[in-house]
Amino acid sequence: MKIALDAMGGDYAPAQVVAGTVEYVQQGGTAGVVLVGIQDQLQPLVTAAGLEGKVAVVHAPQVIDMHEHPTKALKEKKESSIATGFGLLAREKVDAFASAGNTGAMLVGAMYSLRPVEGVLRPTISTIIPTADGGTALLLDVGLNSDCKPEQLNQFAVMGAVYAQEILGIAQPRVALLNIGEEEGKGNLLAQATYPLLKENSRIQFVGNVEGRDIFMGRADVMVCDGFTGNIILKMAESLFPITQREGIQSPYFNRFNFENYGGTPVLGIQKPVIIGHGISGALAFANMIRLGEQMVHTGTLQKMSAALAS
């Protein structure tokens, strides 16, 4: 198994990408790591880190900056690390691709450089939500689909449930609709139309609506919503850890909101694992991205999602 890593992506690339690779290798990781980036910059780091012979370097002379227009950049910078990574993935030279670089370019690449999965209306991205009972929930969509149709949310529910099973290790994930009331019939037009679809969906264990107050409470393992709502929740949640730090709060619970550690979010509903890391990713995050890619390949998570949606 080979995992490609965009060595030029993120605020602390390439140094922290290499450091994360070292961490992964030292902790016994067995997947082959392919670092994609500017050879002249990478090779000395790889050598200094003692990774010579343990990882592959694929030269990509261009870099897509954080603020470039995604589609335009991918089109014009065909030799960028991101375009090269997707090329490796599409040609099956690697099994997964991760980057903490330009998020938009990663999303565009994920959706257009791989063949679409039959039956998937729209790919989606999710986030981990640390819950106050010590558990971990999944929220999706968190920004890829800012306007959604009920059928899309119904698919997100299935994809989220498979992810929770395969990656979070939750045998029977409880799936909920994020809403603004507890009873069926509550909510905006989208939520009202989505509820019956989820209720009828035999591939998930639907537990009804959850509200904003329930998000951190572990009342559901998978929570579905449109990408506008989900993105605002994600970014609110991301703002909590810096606030606790500034307030001098030491809290095991709020420490779990340090999203730097999570290793990025995979794009769900596509053919192969593509993992999008946070711009501020450090070594631990990069190591975790490699591990997540490995785990997704190993468990066949994306294939199981396709199968669940087709059934």
Next chain:
Amino acid sequence: MKIALDAMGGDYAPAQVVAGTVEYVQQGGTAGVVLVGIQDQLQPLVTAAGLEGKVAVVHAPQVIDMHEHPTKALKEKKESSIATGFGLLAREKVDAFASAGNTGAMLVGAMYSLRPVEGVLRPTISTIIPTADGGTALLLDVGLNSDCKPEQLNQFAVMGAVYAQEILGIAQPRVALLNIGEEEGKGNLLAQATYPLLKENSRIQFVGNVEGRDIFMGRADVMVCDGFTGNIILKMAESLFPITQREGIQSPYFNRFNFENYGGTPVLGIQKPVIIGHGISGALAFANMIRLGEQMVHTGTLQKMSAALAS
């Protein structure tokens, strides 16, 4: 000036309603307080609290429970404390009405027992957001309008700005659109269509989009969004204080998320002040509800909103 208080509304009514009235009177409050509720229950509490002759009691023999259907309850329980309170307000016997009882009944009452304000597309409710820089921002709508049109958000912006000026004391409130990207053109269809309206709106100082990460950061004084998104944010924010308590965290910032203290949210875009308190309101919250009603009457906040929308 007279402020009517639903003495039967809320988990700790009527005892805490009376206690809140005592607090208000003892701290020099000068508005007349009218307690609406079951006389046999109220009179002994009023006497014991030494409020005899200082407040009025209006007998209302029925109570609308927290879980009753709002429209049905208001129709069937015409002698309930909520229906009676709205009657007093509509007949101009009091200048404002506050309750911590059935939220739905309060909203229905606010919208249908008072004459609508010309030019207001939809009334709205807001919440205070404590910001990490020590300030206070306003978020609206937080649940009254789960599906919104751009023109409605544009009005919420004006109403929010007037509220921030008159009640929060912010001379030149910065108004932002809550969105999932910083640049114009980002967001769901609603946000995309709302941005140009806000930008063109000369009655507000529009500062562009803010994202989920900015909500607690004080980047804007007034943030507008649809009521679905806003309600989820409000309830998430409300869940933070209990979490910090359970985690044993002592933090001046997170203590400001104890919404129990705020004294409820007014319905904006109607003729007279109607204040909806939290079900768990205690004495301080009730005292604050009276003060808020008084301040709204005193400043003519609702009249100024109408004027701003008509201009």
